[in-house]
Amino acid sequence: MKNNELKETPHIKPNGVEIAETILLPGDPLRAKFIAENFLEKHVLFNEVRGMLGYTGEYKGKKVSVMGTGMGTPSMAIYSWELINVFGVKNLIRIGSCGAMQNEIKLYDIILAMGAATNSNYAHQLNLPGQFPITASYELLEKAKKIADEKNYKVHVGNVLSSDVFYNADETATEKWAKMGILAEEMETTSLYLNAASAGVKALTILTVSDHMITHEQTTQEERQTSFTKMMEIALDLV
Numbered sequence: 001m002k003n004n005e006l007k008e009t010p011h012i013k014p015n016g017v018e019i020a021e022t023i024l025l026p027g028d029p030l031r032a033k034f035i036a037e038n039f040l041e042k043h044v045l046f047n048e049v050r051g052m053l054g055y056t057g058e059y060k061g062k063k064v065s066v067m068g069t070g071m072g073t074p075s076m077a078i079y080s081w082e083l084i085n086v087f088g089v090k091n092l093i094r095i096g097s098c099g100a101m102q103n104e105i106k107l108y109d110i111i112l113a114m115g116a117a118t119n120s121n122y123a124h125q126l127n128l129p130g131q132f133p134i135t136a137s138y139e140l141l142e143k144a145k146k147i148a149d150e151k152n153y154k155v156h157v158g159n160v161l162s163s164d165v166f167y168n169a170d171e172t173a174t175e176k177w178a179k180m181g182i183l184a185e186e187m188e189t190t191s192l193y194l195n196a197a198s199a200g201v202k203a204l205t206i207l208t209v210s211d212h213m214i215t216h217e218q219t220t221q222e223e224r225q226t227s228f229t230k231m232m233e234i235a236l237d238l239v
């Protein structure tokens with residue numbers, strides 16, 4: 001029986017199309033469409049509820065899915081929870097954009113998120129008797145670094161800020177996180193890594209720098225949708 005036969009959730013309705021054990025998760029559903037159309041053979045649409053496009057296809061003969069997650073901790077929390085706990089997904093690889101916080105990190109650079117600092121309260125519902133480190137699967141992280149090295153793609157490996165706030169009223173926040181060595185800011189890794197840890201599955205966030213929080217340089221919306229192909233290649237080679 002296929003892993004999702006007769007299954008659906010309020011947010012994912014695959015109509016019998018299989019969801020692979022490994023899934024790539026961009027925030028933007030149009031980035032998911034771009035990946036399916038440009039990298040996956042035999043791709044089939046498995047979700048369009050709320051326009052959150054999801055596809056399953058093959059990459060170098062291996063089955064893989066790709067689906068948008070929307071923006072922010074709660075949206076990623078919903079999609080990753082359902083993918084893991086209802087559809088049996090085992091490897092979740094976020095491919096997102098981010099704002100760099102260090103001068104030596106440039107537009108289009110790639111970051112592998114070893115761990116995430118957060119201002120989110122998402123872990124609260126787990127009722128743990130202390131703090132929990134929000135970290136990547138070491139296995140996926142190590143493999144991604146190796147793939148990047150083999151391709152001669154320079155990557156930064158370190159901690160990111162997974163923030164619930166894009167437009168922050170506290171103008172001192174970036175400087176404080178940067179001082180702690182945070183490489184960049186994004187908005188989904190907290191719930192992704194915590195949901196994966198809770199279920200004993202693997203997750204990794206790979207990011208491309210879309211803008212710079214110190215120099216204020218920016219890429220365009222179109223570039224964010226279609227030109228971050230190096231991180232897509234690294235993620236696909238993890239399959």
Ligand SMILES: O=P(O)(O)O[C@H]1O[C@H](CO)[C@@H](O)[C@H]1O
Pocket residue numbers: 026027028070071072095096097098166185186187188
């Ligand atoms: O490009 P995506 O994957 O959406 O990631 C980043 O971009 C969005 C903000 O513009 C947030 O979701 C942030 O995490």
Ligand SMILES: O=c1cc[nH]c(=O)[nH]1
Pocket residue numbers: 097098099100166185186187210211213
């Ligand atoms: O969360 C994000 C994503 C891109 N750029 C930012 O500054 N923040």
